[in-house]
Amino acid sequence: EKGSRRRYRPQINMFIIALSFAYFSKALTGTYMKSSITQIERRFDLSSTRVGLIDGSFEMGNLLFLAVVSHFGAQLHRPRLIAAGCLLMAVGALLTGLTHFFMGFYKYDTVIQVLQNSNVSIPACVDPLKTVDMPEIQIEPSVEDSKGCERESSSYMWIYVFLGNALRGIGETPVTPLGISYVDDFAKAENSPFYIACLQTITLLGPMFGFLLGSYCAKLYVDIGYVDIESITITPKDSRWVGAWWLGFLVSSSLLLVSSIPFWFLPRSLPKQGHETDKPTDPPSLILVGAESAQNSNQTIKLTEIAKGFLPSLKRLLGTPAYFLLLCASILKFNSFIGLLTFKAKYMEQQFGQSASRANFLIGVLNLPAVAVGIFLGGLLMRRYKLSVVSGAQLSFATSFMGYLLLLLQFGTKCDNRPVAGLTVSYNGSALRQTPDCNRDCSCSPDEWDPVCSDSGITYVSPCMAGCLNSSGRGKNTVFHNCSCVSTSYPPGSSMSVRLGQCPHAKDCSRSFTSYMAVSVLSSFINSLGATPGYMVIIRCITPDLKSLALGIQTLVTRTLGGIPAPVYFGALIDSTCLKWSIKKCGGRGACRIYDSNMYRIVFLGLITCLSGTSYFFMIAVIVLLKRQFWKADRETELQQPRAAKESGIMVQLDIQEKSSAGNTSPKLDFR
Numbered sequence: 001e002k003g004s005r006r007r008y009r010p011q012i013n014m015f016i017i018a019l020s021f022a023y024f025s026k027a028l029t030g031t032y033m034k035s036s037i038t039q040i041e042r043r044f045d046l047s048s049t050r051v052g053l054i055d056g057s058f059e060m061g062n063l064l065f066l067a068v069v070s071h072f073g074a075q076l077h078r079p080r081l082i083a084a085g086c087l088l089m090a091v092g093a094l095l096t097g098l099t100h101f102f103m104g105f106y107k108y109d110t111v112i113q114v115l116q117n118s119n120v121s122i123p124a125c126v127d128p129l130k131t132v133d134m135p136e137i138q139i140e141p142s143v144e145d146s147k148g149c150e151r152e153s154s155s156y157m158w159i160y161v162f163l164g165n166a167l168r169g170i171g172e173t174p175v176t177p178l179g180i181s182y183v184d185d186f187a188k189a190e191n192s193p194f195y196i197a198c199l200q201t202i203t204l205l206g207p208m209f210g211f212l213l214g215s216y217c218a219k220l221y222v223d224i225g226y227v228d229i230e231s232i233t234i235t236p237k238d239s240r241w242v243g244a245w246w247l248g249f250l251v252s253s254s255l256l257l258v259s260s261i262p263f264w265f266l267p268r269s270l271p272k273q274g275h276e277t278d279k280p281t282d283p284p285s286l287i288l289v290g291a292e293s294a295q296n297s298n299q300t301i302k303l304t305e306i307a308k309g310f311l312p313s314l315k316r317l318l319g320t321p322a323y324f325l326l327l328c329a330s331i332l333k334f335n336s337f338i339g340l341l342t343f344k345a346k347y348m349e350q351q352f353g354q355s356a357s358r359a360n361f362l363i364g365v366l367n368l369p370a371v372a373v374g375i376f377l378g379g380l381l382m383r384r385y386k387l388s389v390v391s392g393a394q395l396s397f398a399t400s401f402m403g404y405l406l407l408l409l410q411f412g413t414k415c416d417n418r419p420v421a422g423l424t425v426s427y428n429g430s431a432l433r434q435t436p437d438c439n440r441d442c443s444c445s446p447d448e449w450d451p452v453c454s455d456s457g458i459t460y461v462s463p464c465m466a467g468c469l470n471s472s473g474r475g476k477n478t479v480f481h482n483c484s485c486v487s488t489s490y491p492p493g494s495s496m497s498v499r500l501g502q503c504p505h506a507k508d509c510s511r512s513f514t515s516y517m518a519v520s521v522l523s524s525f526i527n528s529l530g531a532t533p534g535y536m537v538i539i540r541c542i543t544p545d546l547k548s549l550a551l552g553i554q555t556l557v558t559r560t561l562g563g564i565p566a567p568v569y570f571g572a573l574i575d576s577t578c579l580k581w582s583i584k585k586c587g588g589r590g591a592c593r594i595y596d597s598n599m600y601r602i603v604f605l606g607l608i609t610c611l612s613g614t615s616y617f618f619m620i621a622v623i624v625l626l627k628r629q630f631w632k633a634d635r636e637t638e639l640q641q642p643r644a645a646k647e648s649g650i651m652v653q654l655d656i657q658e659k660s661s662a663g664n665t666s667p668k669l670d671f672r
Contacts, residue, residue: 015079016195018262019179020202022086025259026172027206028213029093029252030058031341033165035214035360038346039245043106043222044158045582045590048343048574052567055342057162059563061169063556069173078182079266081174086260090253092167097249099160106222108240109582110233110450125442125467125484164249176555181548197379197532204372211364213251218243218357233476233500236355239593240449240582243356313549322541322629323550325622327557332615333400334562336608339570346574347604350595352415352513353505366517367524374528382533389540390626396530396537397619403527404612406519410605413516415509417597418502420451420459421466423579424596427485438485439467447583449593452498454486459503461580466498476500541626573603 033055041051069081183195221229222242234241318324348359378399382392417424427436444464452460452468460466460483467484481497542550575592577599582590 014262015266016183016199018259018266019082019175019183020199022082022175022179022259022263023199023203024206024209025086025252025255026089026168026175027203028210029089029168029249029256031207031210032214032248032252033058033096034341035211035345035356035363036217036243036245036248037342038349038356039218039222039243040158040161042240042591043242043245044161045584046158047589047591048346048571049568050158050571052342052569052571054158054162054165055567056564057166058169058172059559061166061171062173062559063169063564065170065173069178069552077268078174078178079263079268082178083260083263085171085174086256086263088171089168090171090256090260092164092169092171093249093253093256094164095167096161096164097246097253099157099164100222100246102160103157105227106242108234108242110240125439125444125464125469177548177552180551185547193382193532193536194379196535197376197382200375200379200532204368204375208364208368208372210248210252211360211368213248215357215361215364217245217248218355218360220244220247222246230475233478235476235501236357237353238451238501239591241356313546314553317542317546317550317553320542322622322625323538325618325625326538326541327554329615329618329622330554330558331561332611332618334558335566336611336615338563338566339604339611340608342567343570343574343604347600348513348516350600351597352509352516353418354513362517366521370521370525371528374525375531378529378532381529382536387533388630389537390623390630392533392537392540393619393623393626396534397616397623399526399528399530400534400612400619401616403523404609404616406523406526407605407609407612409519410516410523411601413512413519414601415505415512415597418459418505418594419457420461420502420579420594421485422461423594425458436485439465442467449580449582450500451502452480453501453503454483454498455495456486457503457506458486460485460498463498468498537622537626570604570607573607574600577603 037051037055040046040054041048044051046054180196180199183199219236220243221227221232222244224244236243345356345359345363348354348362349356354362378395381387381395385391387395419425421427422436427438442464444462448462448464450462452463452466454460454466463471463480463483466480466486468480469482469484471478471480473479477500479497479499483496483498486496486498538550538554539547574595577596578592578594579596580593582593584590
């Protein structure tokens with residue numbers, strides 16, 4: 001027994017370490033994709049709906065193979081399937097990152113670009129017909145004058161990002177269901193929740209480093225190393241800024257490649273923890289239905305025999321009421337979770353004026369550590385108090401509902417819209433979105449977006465829209481002077497100059513952001529406390545032979561009905577709050593430049609609370625169902641115990657009588 005345990009520990013430890021690193025790598029890549037959503041949206045000039053479709057391609061890849069891999073993979077060599085999956089994920093991440101090198105340099109939509117000569121004065125408010133002989137001013141050609149733009153190489157490059165993300169989804173299919181079932185099959189029942197909690201906690205280091213990597217890359221300009229950074233007139237807080245999004249995908253691809261190596265050398269099965277035998281034991285998930293397959297469990301399993309058991313197994317699984325209701329609740333919760341995770345950083349950018357780099361950094365160092373601690377403590381609670389299935393479901397519901405109440409508080413943490421002339425505030429009394437008199441003679445394009453900020457805190461869409469006549473300085477330090485629209489908006493004596501970039505939010509916005517982060521971190525911690533108990537409820541409410549299939553179907557269904565549509569319809573609703581769209585050179589709508597932050601908050605948080613709130617009806621039904629089920633089982637046990645004791649007493653009494661009669665046979669002979 002001691003030799004078996006000594007051999008068991010290194011093997012199971014090796015698998016858990018290898019699986020932890022694989023989970024770390026895939027989680028890092030997935031969250032890095034989430035952190036780069038804004039960068040990809042701007043680089044490829046896409047709407048939130050389109051970029052949500054790209055994000056959902058990961059789940060589309062899962063949809064193709066997850067059910068098959070979960071069912072067939074549980075009866076094949078699971079470590080090697082996990083290794084192949086990690087290798088495929090590495091290829092997908094590499095394809096996504098290499099897309100950058102197939103495109104030209106990024107050109108942001110600025111109307112007037114400053115040359116190196118800082119002495120040149122740029123008249124922003126001019127008639128384009130009079131600027132033919134002015135080389136200092138570069139006017140973008142009209143759509144009619146653009147030739148061949150429909151053949152622009154970068155127009156459809158986002159498809160390669162879509163395909164790379166889908167490849168990652170296909171490669172991820174064997175890792176989660178087969179890895180968890182492998183650990184659960186070869187560990188004691190009471191240790192399994194702790195191992196899974198440790199695994200998930202280590203896994204959360206992946207998202208932390210993923211967001212930190214996203215924060216670092218978002219600081220770097222997309223074409224770093226190829227362009228002069230001093231010539232860039234935008235900052236990371238500008239809605240046109242694009243970071244080096246491609247760099248993180250190359251890093252994550254390398255990690256995924258390394259994570260695949262150990263699984264090629266791990267055995268198909270391990271000795272069962274606590275068993276005295278030195279022989280590896282076959283897990284319950286490898287046992288086929290029927291006595292005949294049980295006798296041949298050590299023989300090679302034919303794929304045709306496995307396929308015959310798939311539909312009956314699926315029918316049995318979905319016929320379990322508790323599992324089906326949990327599945328419905330998981331779909332709704334996963335929809336809200338994916339929507340929140342995908343657009344949380346963007347929400348922080350638009351609502352509180354944070355840069356993409358800072359938003360990703362705060363999520364990585366505040367929210368995710370809180371989630372990691374919560375998941376770990378949830379696993380400890382399950383192990384310390386040996387919670388039953390019903391108690392686990394109750395704990396999961398209670399913590400989730402408390403997190404839901406905290407989510408409602410986030411409606412009160414807000415910042416007002418930035419004052420943008422013509423979009424959120426008017427030009428000296430003129431109607432919104434109407435050309436004012438102060439720049440009516442400037443021949444400004446309505447599609448321009450090169451924002452400038454006045455000393456009064458009002459942002460103007462462009463120097464032309466501000467009515468500026470000349471400028472000084474160069475690059476980021478360019479200042480435009482004699483702006484007619486600025487002079488009409490404020491009393492005499494105020495500055496008539498504007499500087500490049502949007503005006504910052506008001507000072508009280510920073511206090512609102514601090515409150516938002518505090519509530520967000522607390523909500524993340526409380527929600528995660530019930531993650532491990534909820535996960536174990538799914539595993540324990542079904543028979544052991546359906547374990548891998550149950551985890552696979554749950555992942556398949558939630559990603560199909562949550563992971564795929566959620567980023568798309570969340571993105572569509574976010575798009576509905578856009579105030580100003582960029583216009584592509586060949587015509588057509590590009591990425592959004594500024595949103596109505598009040599509507600953004602109502603739509604974004606309102607949809608999350610609606611989805612989460614609906615899921616609690618299913619969770620309550622699960623708790624009631626499990627209570628009845630286990631109450632009935634306990635009742636039957638209580639009734640059987642007295643009956644068995646009574647029958648045992650009768651048998652003992654009869655045995656005594658028989659012995660007594662046997663001992664007194666000769667004295668009690670009847671001669672009659």
